Amino acid sequence: MSTQVQFLNGLNTIGGNVVSFTQGNTRLVMDFGVNFAPAETPTGDLLADGTLPALPDLFTDVDSDMATTIFVSHLHLDHMGALKYLTKPTDVYMSQASADLYQVLTELGTESAPNATIKVIPFETPMMFGDFEVTFFETDHDARGAAAIRVRDGVHTFVHSGDVRLDGPHPERVNHWADILREAHIDLFLLEGTEFSFDADDETEHVRHTEMSVQQDFGQILDEHHQLVVINPYERNIDRLEALQNTARLHGREILWDKQFATIMRAMGVADVKEIDWEAVVADPNHYVVQNHFNQLHDLDQFDGQFVYLHMNGEPLGEYDPRFAELQAYLDANHVELQRLGASGHAKPEDLVSLAQHVNAQKTVTWHSFKPEKEAEALRKVGLNVYLPTKGETLVY
Ligand SMILES: [Zn+2]
Structure with missing residues (x-):
């Protein structure tokens, strides 16, 4: 059976990036954020204007025979802010640290998603969802419990980098998963490109x-x-x-x-x-x-x-x-x-290039950036095959 990879949101924004992997009636969705949604806007409007990913059965009372599971790479709003709009009980997998943080934020009333059934997926422990195998790898980002996510369908391997940096306290975590992916000759690597968003002028002005x-x-x-x-x-x-x-x-x-x-x-x-x-x-x-x-x-x-x-x-x-x-x-x-006095959770442009080069996927998609085309150009320069999908586009494997 083929796998459909659909790019639902966040292709040229920082965050709000959502991709789905579908086989038959099994659908995996990751991540599940929104960029900016005023509290007073009705869910229907957010769906219609594309703020929410085009998954109407998750946000309305429309029925569907799809079995959906959501995965959250880390607990920043741009990766999980859509959970509160869910209208049906849905399993949401995240790391233990993310789940712990989510629980206390819920107790404090900061987060409230009554239909999100939070479940823990331990790092480097593959779990099956239909014919898909999903594995979380611990990574380095400015959120404890952040993960990169690998999806396998028995034939192909797809990876969602999540948000990542290489000059944080734990570059060894990133190098570890990058080494595993390199060995695996993965088909598709979805790579964030936050730090490609800014003009050269801004970059020289601010010290890293x-x-x-x-x-x-x-x-x-x-x-x-x-x-x-x-x-x-x-x-x-x-x-x-x-x-x-x-x-x-x-x-x-x-x-x-x-x-x-x-x-x-x-x-x-x-x-x-x-x-x-x-x-x-x-x-x-x-x-x-x-x-x-x-x-x-x-x-x-x-x-x-x-x-x-x-x-x-x-x-x-x-x-x-x-x-x-x-x-x-x-x-x-x-x-x-x-x-x-702050620091970025996102890799420097040159580190993203090295990471993508090391992983060396058959195809790399750049997103989670205001300028994914800039990141794409940098990756093509080092010989990588880069693809820039449009919103809603589906790749079939
Ligand atoms: Zn993000």
């Missing part, structure tokens, strides 16, 4: 930071300043939160977290997490680092501009979010500089 350099710079800033340091990290980057807490302690400070962050960190096994105690902070500000979410920005009023503000990939992430201007205005009014 890594998780390791973030910690070094953070330690240095703590040493240089004798006032309160405020950080704005992302609550789903557990490994970074844990590292920040350790770095702060090495430099004689304690990080105090808000209730939400503290709950998530404890649920994910981070030890000795301390919550905000403003009285203690006011009494001895240079002994502390306080994590601040945009929603609680005005907690900082009491410091009258006497603090350092480190933006560490928390919300609002950038200028495209209208809240960013608000944050900037607040800091300006307080004469505090917004210092960016």
